[in-house]
Amino acid sequence: MEKIFDPITVPIILIDEDTKVRMINKVFANFLGYEKEEILGKKVQEVDRNSRFPYVFQTKKAEIAWKHKFENGHTAIVHRIPVLDEKDKVSYGFGMILFEDMKEFMHIIEKNKLLETELDHYKKRLKELSGAKYSWENIIGNNGKMSKIKNIGKKVAMTNSNVLILGESGTGKELYAHSIHNDSSRHLAPFVKVNCAAIPADLLESELFGYEEGAFTGAKKGGKIGKFELANGGSIFLDEIGDMPLNMQSKLLRVLQEREIEKVGSNKTKKIDVRVIAATNHDLKELVEEGKFREDLYYRLNVMTIEIPPLRERCDDIDDLSSLLLKKISKQLGKYVNNISPKTMEYLKMHSWPGNVRELENVLERAVNLTDCDTIQPSYLPEYLMENKKSKSSGPIKSMKDIIEEAEKNAITSVLKYTNGNKLKTAKLLNISRSSLYDKIERYSIKV
Template structure:
């Protein structure tokens, strides 16, 4: 086999401590193969030996230096570029990565210089590469990168507005003991990574608590994905939560679809109305909690996810468990951190502050100048039982602001069902002229008021009103006709 003998050709290598009497034997065939490879790489590269003698140089690097490959090969790097730092790099045995270097021809570039050590830890070869031979081009790339980074930050902010949580603890109005206790447990929950179960009647503000917990947690910069388990049709729920791959079922989207769980990766997912989750989906949710992974429809692979689950319900899940409508193991998995949001009737002390806040919010939204509420009107609000909670209060105030012709909400601006309610007696002393009401008439009046209230809260939607009342549509139509509604 032919060998190529290399002798000392670089002056001053005594200071580098290199043995000048040792010849380096290099396989000529290997040199030829590597040399041909060098020219196919569209980057300026060079290979030197322990004495800084050029073994190989790419055509593009030779062109950049203004020499021919034949003239450069066999010479030391110092002979073709007196500004070289390679002898220093070989002596120190430490790479110089992405250094700015000015060549003797005046060209400036960003370069790598890398010593290749043998088993004894000595510099045996040196590898050099020009990353950028045009500084202006590098500046343009940096500017484009900075622009892309700025755009990325912008779109992250936009995405957070779309997918993020919008409310904080300051959004939950009230200073009653009931609401302060709920907020206290909420702030404790935000400090953990455990699952959270928020309970409470409809309209109490459970979603606000979910938003605030996420925004106060270490996941606040991650996505906040909301899912109403009772609003998504049963047959679509699994694909919405887990996603699917292309061809998973007839009519599936080309390219498949990412599910809500995967969208919530590194963030939180809010599962509202968790009590309406079908039993087969409860099993799948339990696996997500336990295994921290999901499996898309039509896919045999699993995907690891990092999510925090916040669930909410207006149902008594303990009773649901007893009726075999909710899995007991899932209930205990969800109920690690439990928060009960109080109903409005248990926080009457907050009604005035809540009303003032809602009046400002609604007036701003409707573009009306309504600033206050009369004492008589406030007394009526404080005496109402509020079965629809804060949501009902907001509806009442929005209606009042819409028909208000001044700056102050008066009693006359309230719906009839509020005004017809009997006020609680101030004491339990029975007077002589007090009559025992007719039972049948009292029941009819109560039934009439309940139906009127249901129609108001559902904005006249008779189908929904019948569902909320637990009666058939035909029965509701009969009652509406009977009471002249």
């Protein structure tokens, strides 16, 4: 084997089922900065801590032409191939370096006139950056509410009407926006995302509608195309719409009514065909009543509404969600963890998840980073999750959240009884918006 391996100028390595190095040629050993004798018999992660072979052995899937950064700082394009026996078990792992640095890789592409392949790659990359990545399959939920909402979403996708997605932070509003676009007749056209809360108020107009050359100090030569024009023929996703300044709300309303835009510094209008998908974690009805959101814009946006329930209202989805998130996190970290112990799952289901799915993903990523095996145990969970469990199992002592919720439920029940079930009067007496009252009636399962 040494006579076969050593003369080959391509770096090659062979490891056994325990990830111990059984064969490596001189070229590879030199590349790693070791003598062959120092490497043979060692586990591959002792030689290169960044090795993904343990992950490849778990998935039993080859990684072809992967970009890999070795512990010594070298970056190369590599193959990692698991060799399976007749029982579909991993016997060996075969690895090789195709290109020892990225410059060499680019040189080969140019030398062999493969620029079309490169162009296709960048087209796909551009599609990923400016297009919708998710579909209905990415939305996990067998809960009755979630199934109903997904069905509504699929019907909404078939129309060209504006869509308003409501839900707490971290519930997955963007997933729904992507899915609606991907399932619509506009799926081949652009999908442009704008976070209205992340752009300073004085820049939002030029960001949405673009500007002409010389429109203001610092304006780019030749001007700039706005997000609405970029989305022409497709969809624009206006996230955090509830944080949009009032002066911009009136300009957005005109765009929705007239289906035309006017760049900053221009006196000409341009017709556009864009479907607006807006999302917010605010109660827009409440903002309208407070004078912080235009009522006419609210009704323009609120043609088709999708309200996503928080994770605490669909705890039966935590099993499936955790399983999906573990696969995603394991792939990202190159660390194969695929189980959650029953005790750990008990803690996860007891938590109220104020940060929703995003918080669950963060908790699982922390646990995957800390665990030394393929199963997440309670000791790898944050301390606040354990404290929640203790407080809920401590008999008559209730958490502040439980006490407040119980008081809310009793107050609403009492006033509804007083008003003979009149929800408008009940909302006024309790000094809350009607939408908040409806939400609480549903959340606490109050019979009217």
